[in-house]
Amino acid sequence: MLVQTQRQIATLLTAVVVTAMSGCGQSGFDSHFVSSDKTESLIKEAQNGVGDLPGVNELVSDRFGTPQQLNAWMKLPVDFGGVSGSVSAAPEASIAVEELSLKFDGEVIQVDSEPLLVQFVTGAAAPAVVEIKRWSAEKGVASLTAAMETLPAEGDTVILNGGSHLKTGRQLYMRHCSHCHGTSGDAAGPTAEYLNPRPRDYRHGVFKFTSTNAQSKAARDDIRRVLQNGVPGTYMPSFVPMLKDNELDIVVEYVRFLALRGEFERRLVSELAPDYSKDAMANRMASGETRSEVVNDLKEFLAEDLQDSIEGFMDGTNGLATVWTNANLPEATITPDAARVPNSAESRRIGRELYLSKAINCADCHGIGGKGNGPQTTIFEKNVVTETLYPEPGLHDVWDNVNQPRNLTLGIYRGGRRPIDLFCRIQAGIKGTRMPSFKNLKHEDIWHIVNYVLSIPFEPEPGKGPTPAPAAATTP
Numbered sequence: 402m403l404v405q406t407q408r409q410i411a412t413l414l415t416a417v418v419v420t421a422m423s424g425c426g427q428s429g430f431d432s433h434f435v436s437s438d439k440t441e442s443l444i445k446e447a448q449n450g451v452g453d454l455p456g457v458n459e460l461v462s463d464r465f466g467t468p469q470q471l472n473a474w475m476k477l478p479v480d481f482g483g484v485s486g487s488v489s490a491a492p493e494a495s496i497a498v499e500e501l502s503l504k505f506d507g508e509v510i511q512v513d514s515e516p517l518l519v520q521f522v523t524g525a526a527a528p529a530v531v532e533i534k535r536w537s538a539e540k541g542v543a544s545l546t547a548a549m550e551t552l553p554a555e556g557d558t559v560i561l562n563g564g565s566h567l568k569t570g571r572q573l574y575m576r577h578c579s580h581c582h583g584t585s586g587d588a589a590g591p592t593a594e595y596l597n598p599r600p601r602d603y604r605h606g607v608f609k610f611t612s613t614n615a616q617s618k619a620a621r622d623d624i625r626r627v628l629q630n631g632v633p634g635t636y637m638p639s640f641v642p643m644l645k646d647n648e649l650d651i652v653v654e655y656v657r658f659l660a661l662r663g664e665f666e667r668r669l670v671s672e673l674a675p676d677y678s679k680d681a682m683a684n685r686m687a688s689g690e691t692r693s694e695v696v697n698d699l700k701e702f703l704a705e706d707l708q709d710s711i712e713g714f715m716d717g718t719n720g721l722a723t724v725w726t727n728a729n730l731p732e733a734t735i736t737p738d739a740a741r742v743p744n745s746a747e748s749r750r751i752g753r754e755l756y757l758s759k760a761i762n763c764a765d766c767h768g769i770g771g772k773g774n775g776p777q778t779t780i781f782e783k784n785v786v787t788e789t790l791y792p793e794p795g796l797h798d799v800w801d802n803v804n805q806p807r808n809l810t811l812g813i814y815r816g817g818r819r820p821i822d823l824f825c826r827i828q829a830g831i832k833g834t835r836m837p838s839f840k841n842l843k844h845e846d847i848w849h850i851v852n853y854v855l856s857i858p859f860e861p862e863p864g865k866g867p868t869p870a871p872a873a874a875t876t877p
């Protein structure tokens with residue numbers, strides 16, 4: 402039984418291993434992936450495994466690798482880089498083969514300093530990696546630096562320098578991002594604790610400023626836009642022109658890799674936590690079970706039930722591969738069904754009415770004057786996971802930080818100041834925060850609210866201006 406489980410894991414794990422030492426291991430601080438607090442709330446055996454059976458830490462590192470040896474796990478919807486190809490003729494079945502006929506879907510560029518590494522993805526030779534000494538493009542023949550022992554067959558698929566984006570992405574990330582966002586994307590870089598708001602912890606897989614509807618993940622373009630524009634009003638800088646166009650794309654893939662790693666870990670933990678957290682252990686022992694009974698139980702769970710769940714983590718409707726892929730489809734993008742309503746005094750008046758209305762009640766959080774001081778900001782919230790009250794009043798986000806509703810009188814919009822950006826913020830909400838999605842509002846009404854919100858910085862302060870008619874402050 403166990404042997405079979407191990408084999409299932411092996412087939413699941415088709416991955417290219419990428420040595421990512423150069424230029425990044427030297428960054429000096431925590432060059433290892435850390436586990437989340439949630440993993441640490443599990444009993445040791447669930448974290449580290451029992452006997453031969455891997456626990457959360459190993460299940461994650463088997464698939465994602467370590468910062469020094471990253472895994473390009475093929476199940477992930479990440480563009481790892483590399484040129485795909487296949488064996489174009491089966492080699493003669495001699496004892497050892499030093500020449501191999503291959504065809505590639507892209508150009509093979511041989512740079513002196515970088516070895517050309519071919520990994521077998523399918524067939525008997527997989528997952529062997531061989532090095533090409535010389536590549537003859539005319540003949541489609543690769544001379545290898547060493548003979549192959551297990552022979553591939555015609556049609557077996559290979560990848561040349563697989564994971565090259567992953568490697569470059571990691572190097573760029575370590576240089577430009579990790580001092581805030583942390584090696585693991587856990588927002589615990591050395592500078593992070595001084596920042597408010599804190600850098601994003603990617604491991605929830607949640608990004609705030611997206612062009613996608615409320616249920617969808619961030620699209621690649623959303624993360625890219627944040628890198629291009631930065632997040633105004635926060636320490637998140639813009640990386641244009643520091644990063645070139647293709648470098649931006651590669652960093653986006655690395656951020657997605659870290660986000661997926663974090664989510665994969667969270668899903669594992671959520672399977673284990675109900676019965677194998679430290680708290681669960683205490684409860685089970687209080688009701689008469691012994692520690693070794695619980696651990697035996699865990700053993701069975703790791704060997705069987707958990708393996709079945711892992712299969713489902715990636716594929717299927719809610720699988721991570723599915724949801725991250727779907728976020729890039731046109732269906733996921735917010736498309737207003739009405740053109741922007743012209744910014745007139747009448748439109749701003751309707752917008753303000755909606756803003757203050759009982760049904761919509763933006764003022765409940767943002768305040769009547771838009772200063773971000775509505776009644777909701779004075780209540781004490783309960784953490785939905787631990788069911789305890791937060792020590793400080795105000796709204797909290799999924800990262801457990803106090804999350805002040807935006808002061809709309811300043812005219813600084815983190816997700817961008819174009820009307821369509823504000824439309825998206827209102828239609829889909831701000832993910833991971835208490836700014837809700839108003840997806841049932843008519844799009845025309847959202848435009849009225851956008852017009853009003855954009856006029857708030859120009860409104861006279863209540864009591865100071867001559868006008869109680871709030872929308873008259875700007876001309877269209």
Ligand code: HEC
Nearest residue numbers: 577578581598599600601608609610627632635636637815
């Ligand atoms: C000086 C610190 C700092 C550096 C350096 C930095 N960031 Fe950020 N980043 C932040 C902060 C702070 C936020 C959170 C803004 C917020 O919550 O509104 C953030 C947010 C983000 C987000 C989340 C946007 C969203 O929609 O939720 C992404 C993605 C991101 N950063 C990527 C990067 C990448 C990639 C790099 C390196 C190329 C980088 N950051 C460098 C501080 C930094």
Ligand code: HEC
Nearest residue numbers: 762763766804805806807814815816817826831834835836
């Ligand atoms: C339950 C509380 C709540 C309600 C209700 C609410 N908001 Fe927010 N809003 C927030 C919070 C919290 C943030 C800050 C989120 C962040 O970026 O971390 C925010 C941010 C915003 C932003 C800033 C966007 C940006 O790019 O910086 C705008 C604009 C906004 N809200 C408009 C509205 C409007 C308009 C309504 C009513 C249709 C509304 N909000 C209702 C809590 C709320």
